[in-house]
Amino acid sequence: MTITFINLPVRDLLSAAEFYRALGFTTGHTEPDGDSMVLTVSDNTRLLLHVRSAFEAYTGVPTSDPATSREVIVGLSAESRERVDELVDRAVVAGGESLGVGSTNGPMYMRGFRDLDGHQWSFLHLAG
Secondary structure, three states: OOOOOEEEEOHHHHHHHHHHHHOOOOEEEEEEOOEEEEEEEEOOOOEEEHHHHHHHHHHHOOOOOOOOOOOOOEEEEEOHHHHHOOOHHHHHHHEEEEEEOOOOEEEEEEEEEOOOOOOEEEEEEOOO
């Protein structure tokens, strides 16, 4: 089985973890140094949150500012259009920023948001 690991720098580890728990991600464990935390998104996906200084030490370069630049957009699938809307609505209630109404492109329905640190995410459903 292949597991995907999404690593993100955050300003406040506990607030970021609380935000993602509101989306249904489950807390795995905090690293012994207290600067990183692992959350389970699904059986095959983990989200690793790192305080910015730990992320920079790990990567060896400064982090970019998500308010002025975009390095990646994280997209996750959902089982229905309704679930896409539910997840984005939950993100907004938890303090995230909606990127507007959902959009349809052929069989794909997608809706996006930015998390507490400005990282851009989208949930999408592929009808099929």
